[in-house]
Amino acid sequence: MTESMSQRLSALALSILITSFLPHAPAFASEIAIDQTLLPVATQDLLRNDFEVIRGISVEDGGKYSEPFTQIFGGTSGEDVMRYLEERIHYMGADSGGGDKGIYAANYSPVFLTYIYSRDVRQSKNPKVTKMKFEDTTVAIDSPRTGFVVVGDAYTWPETSWIDRLDTLVHEARHSDCATIPDADDLTAYQKSQYLNISMEGRTCTHIHMPCPKGHPLAGELACDGHDWGAYTVGYVFSKTMYRSCVGCTEKQKQEALVTATDDFSRLFKDVQDRWLSGNAGTPDMRSVR
Amino acid sequence: MKRDFSRFSLFAAFAALVFFACYRFGFKIGFQHGLNIAQNEVPETNHVPTLPSVPPSPSASLTEAEKEDEIDLGLPSLHTYREQGTENPHQTPRVLIDFAHAIADHMEAAQNSKDEAKKLFSALEDCVQTAALPQARAICYVNEGRLTNEWREDQTLGFDTRYDKLRQELPEDVERLVQALE
Numbered sequence: 001m002t003e004s005m006s007q008r009l010s011a012l013a014l015s016i017l018i019t020s021f022l023p024h025a026p027a028f029a030s031e032i033a034i035d036q037t038l039l040p041v042a043t044q045d046l047l048r049n050d051f052e053v054i055r056g057i058s059v060e061d062g063g064k065y066s067e068p069f070t071q072i073f074g075g076t077s078g079e080d081v082m083r084y085l086e087e088r089i090h091y092m093g094a095d096s097g098g099g100d101k102g103i104y105a106a107n108y109s110p111v112f113l114t115y116i117y118s119r120d121v122r123q124s125k126n127p128k129v130t131k132m133k134f135e136d137t138t139v140a141i142d143s144p145r146t147g148f149v150v151v152g153d154a155y156t157w158p159e160t161s162w163i164d165r166l167d168t169l170v171h172e173a174r175h176s177d178c179a180t181i182p183d184a185d186d187l188t189a190y191q192k193s194q195y196l197n198i199s200m201e202g203r204t205c206t207h208i209h210m211p212c213p214k215g216h217p218l219a220g221e222l223a224c225d226g227h228d229w230g231a232y233t234v235g236y237v238f239s240k241t242m243y244r245s246c247v248g249c250t251e252k253q254k255q256e257a258l259v260t261a262t263d264d265f266s267r268l269f270k271d272v273q274d275r276w277l278s279g280n281a282g283t284p285d286m287r288s289v290r
Numbered sequence: 291m292k293r294d295f296s297r298f299s300l301f302a303a304f305a306a307l308v309f310f311a312c313y314r315f316g317f318k319i320g321f322q323h324g325l326n327i328a329q330n331e332v333p334e335t336n337h338v339p340t341l342p343s344v345p346p347s348p349s350a351s352l353t354e355a356e357k358e359d360e361i362d363l364g365l366p367s368l369h370t371y372r373e374q375g376t377e378n379p380h381q382t383p384r385v386l387i388d389f390a391h392a393i394a395d396h397m398e399a400a401q402n403s404k405d406e407a408k409k410l411f412s413a414l415e416d417c418v419q420t421a422a423l424p425q426a427r428a429i430c431y432v433n434e435g436r437l438t439n440e441w442r443e444d445q446t447l448g449f450d451t452r453y454d455k456l457r458q459e460l461p462e463d464v465e466r467l468v469q470a471l472e
Contacts (some may be wrong), residue, residue, distance in 0.1 A: 075404075100330060104380050125457050142375070154378055159388075161390075162386065167382075209379075216378065218372060218375045218379065221376055223375065223379035236470070240471065243471075252390070252391060252394040255390035255391065255394040256387060258426070258429060258433075258471070259382060259386045259429055260382045262432075262467055262471060263425055263468075264382075265470040265471075270466075272366065277470065
């Protein structure tokens with residue numbers, strides 16, 4: 001048995017052990033297709049297991065923590081969270097055919113911006129659509145709701161926490177939302193990697209990340225959000241709610257949820273944090289063009 | 291010529307001796323400085339910033355025996371956070387998850403034992419005041435709040451006074467994170 005195989009099996013065993021403490025719902029088939037050819041078996045199993053854990057989530061209703069949770073997921077049950085995921089993730093695939101070492105997870109929906117830039121701004125007669133391999137076929141990313149999410153080896157690493165994986169699924173799903181197609185200026189700025197020039201409205205199409213500001217521990221990395229209700233905010237709400245209201249979580253799981261929520265919130269620009277803390281972030285737009 | 295050569299050899303030997311002494315002495319000093327930097331943080335540039343003075347934590351006045359009994363939470367380093375965050379920007383850096391586990395390992399005992407609670411509270415207090423990462427400081431403060439709440443009946447511990455005092459001293463970025471977690 002190779003070391004990586006043994007690590008994957010340990011991760012799976014650990015995950016099953018952890019989730020055995022959580023309330024479980026009966027195993028339902030998910031509408032999210034998992035690549036059974038290109039993804040390692042351990043990753044496929046872990047994903048199925050994670051979906052089942054999500055279905056079993058129970059959040060105490062009525063508290064102040066559950067309000068933004070309900071605004072995002074449409075309710076406080078695990079079924080609500082799964083419905084949110086199933087509307088936004090349709091394929092769980094592998095990057096470059098077999099899971100890149102170290103890659104954690106990514107949603108390919110933002111390449112839709114390149115497609116519409118080519119189609120609408122450059123007015124190309126034959127705009128190039130990114131196609132991803134999925135089992136023995138290909139999937140064209142021609143809509144933000146194509147929902148093609150890839151996972152790599154880091155997803156099954158034993159040190160990757162349970163809550164971080166769930167938080168990531170919720171985070172990646174948010175990249176499939178685009179309420180309004182950005183205008184030509186925003187699309188051009190995106191193509192030129194001039195992210196800070198993109199308007200607030202433009203940023204919400206596939207909820208693209210911004211470079212972290214000066215002074216942030218990840219300054220310069222595309223790992224922060226400069227608009228309200230982006231992918232990091234959604235992850236923060238999910239993890240914070242798990243920390244405050246998870247029924248049946250162990251102390252270790254609560255602490256993992258706490259650090260994940262803290263880290264997510266630290267990825268928001270200062271003005272976004274301000275609006276959130278003062279209650280001026282409004283309500284999330286969960287719609288999307290198709 | 292032969293005399294010149296022996297004079298040159300003598301000079302060369304002396305120069306080598308001086309060079310060796312300087313090298314050893316200089317290297318030793320440099321190595322010590324390197325260790326000091328590593329214990330704090332690796333600076334991004336050669337400029338070593340002046341750190342703001344931090345009030346001494348209660349642990350500074352402990353005896354040797356008490357210090358041995360202190361809890362080491364293994365505060366996450368800024369350098370490791372940045373390294374791991376750059377490698378996988380979407381993943382919560384593992385250094386924070388390890389830190390969460392270190393706190394969890396002590397929290398259950400601290401909820402049931404006064405002595406353990408005192409030790410953990412001091413370790414968290416130290417973390418709030420000295421951790422390099424704002425996220426770590428906020429996490430420690432939130433956990434202090436949990437301990438304060440857990441032991442609110444026991445006024446001899448003085449957790450609430452220390453907790454309130456720390457709140458006044460939180461930097462703005464840490465205060466925001468704490469508010470977001472309340």
